[in-house]
Amino acid sequence: MTYTASDADGHRAMALALRVGELLLGSGEATENVGGAMRRILESYGLRNVEADVNLSAITLSHVPEDGRAAATAERRVRRRQPDYDRLIAVHGLVGEITSEGLSLAETEGRLREITRRVKVYPEWAVVCSLALISASAAVLIGGGPIVAAAAFAATILGDRTGAWLGRRGVAEFFQLAVAASFGALIAVLLIWGEVPVQSSAVVVGAVIALLPGRPLVACVQDGIAGEYVTATARLTEVVFIVAAVISGISSVLAFALQLGVPISVDNVPVxxxxxxxxxxxxxxxxxxxxxxxxxxxPRYLAQGALGGLLIWATFVVLTWQGLPAVVATTVAAAVIGLLGTAFARRVKVPSMVFVIPAIGPLLPGSVLYKGMLEMSLGELSRGTLHLIEALSIALGIGAGVIMGAEILRAFRGRDLARRIRPASRRTRGY
Known part of the structure; x- marks a missing residue:
């Protein structure tokens, strides 16, 4: 099956590749992998000399034939990005079948329609409850008891449902996140005001961890390391706005509570x-x-991701016991997960993020971020800024460590096999 860009089937092949790229990027895949998947699809259908330009909101394909025929360019906007790793696995599997088994265009288009129309692997209520359980589990991780875990669960449910209600009315996502984050702080303030003998601040930390952008952060660092600087900058901007929304929501509640005389202290922040x-x-x-x-x-991959969380936490704790700073211990622990998660993912032939992204959850810097926000609300701007910088450093350490582990594995693979994924890298030496 060999098509050209001037053929109707050639145009269909380009449209198919763009749709696959949209699904991959919308599901959270890194820019480098999205571009590589589209090029492999088009090469399978005989379209050579294809360039793929992928950014956070649009994908462009250009084909310039060497025989003088008319060039073709097509673009597809990426208007919705919602993580769906079940669909991501299915699309990756389809790309593999196209390149290895030579599926016809009609077969591929039919399979792609089935993937896009498939029912989500979990119902909506299960996803909402899982977000709340992230908060409850994080509250347990930092030493909170059953009351704190229940409060964190309730705060996240209320925040998420309120944010969804605002979203249906067209309110920008920044304000949805700010409102969602404020519920954790509000419930913590009520517990402190009511003098309930629990670690109230753990409610906020749990709610923060459920909202922190771990997935976009890892993709941002991966794009930057791969040389996709435009997309990396766009992802970093997205991360900054998400964190800013969380900070705005929590800080507003804390500032109002302090004005009312609620006895909130930095000493109450749990670690x-x-x-x-x-x-x-x-x-x-x-x-x-x-x-x-x-x-x-x-469901068949849930246990591996959860065990990864145990491993990354145990590695972090042991490294910290050896005297390593928190940022270094975090980076090394993330690198271990990146290495093992990527190796296992290649063994079972699924994207590595299916295992790696859930595993980094326990190390997301919720406590440090909340402490920095609280100090700034109390007027301690210098200390608050330092803690916010520490939180950012930990977050970047997680992203860099995950990619470092994957790159170590890449370095020791066979050269020919590695180049199927990425050609020889540029050596600019900073010039």
């Missing part, structure tokens, strides 16, 4: 115990398991 005892292990397992459900990871 996850550097322990391998049962509550911390259960919390880490629960965060990763529920994170995987929220990302629509198929």
């Amino acid at each position: 996850a115990p550097l322990s391998l005892e049962t509550p911390q292990l259960l919390g880490a397992f629960g965060v990763s398991l529920t994170f995987a459900v929220a990302l629509l990871v198929p």
Whole structure:
């Protein structure tokens, strides 16, 4: 099956590749992998000399034949990006079948329609509950008891449903996130005001972890390391706005509570115990398991992602016991997960993020971020800024560590096999 860009079937092949690229990018795949998948599809249908330009909101394909025939360019907008790892696995599998089995255009188009129309692997209520269980598990991880976990669960449910209600009325996502984050702080303030003898601040930390953009952050760092600087900058901007929305929502509630005289103190901010005892292990397992459900990871892969959360937490704790700074320990632990998660993903032939992204949940810097926000609300701008910078450093360490693990694996693979995924890298030496 060899088509040209001037043929109707050639145009169909380009449209098909664009649709696949849209689904991959919308499901959270890195720019490099999206472009590579589209080029492999078109090469399978005989279209050579194809260039793919992928950014966060649009995908462009250009084909310039060497024999002087008219060039063709097509573009597709990516208007909705919603993580769906079940669909991501299915699309990756379809790309593999196209390149290895030579599916016809008609067969591929039919399979793609089936993928886009398939029912989600979990119902909506299960996804909403999984977000709330992320908060509850994070509250357990940092030492909160059953009351705190229940409060974090309720705060996330209320915040998510309120944000969804605002979304249906066209309110920008920034304000949806700000409102969702404010519920955690509001319930914590009510617990402190009512003098309930629990770690009230753990409610906020749990709610923050459920909202932090772990997936976009990893994709941002991956795009930057791969040299896709435009998309990396766009993803970083997205991450900054998400974090800014979370900070705005929580800080507004804290500032109002302080004006009313609620006794909020930095000393009340809980920090996850550097322990391998049962509550911390259960919390880490629960965060990763529920994170995987929220990302629509198929049931057959849930256990691997949850075990990754246990491994990354245990590695982080052991490294910290050895005296490594938190940022370094976080980066190394993330690299271990990136290495093992990518190796296992290649073994079972699914995207590595299916295992890696849920596993990083226990290390997301919720406590440090909340402490920085609280200090700034109390007027301690210098200390608050330092803690916010520390939270950012930890987050970037997670992203860099995950990609470092994958790159280590790539470096020791066979050269010919590695080049199927990425050609020899540029060596600009900074020029």
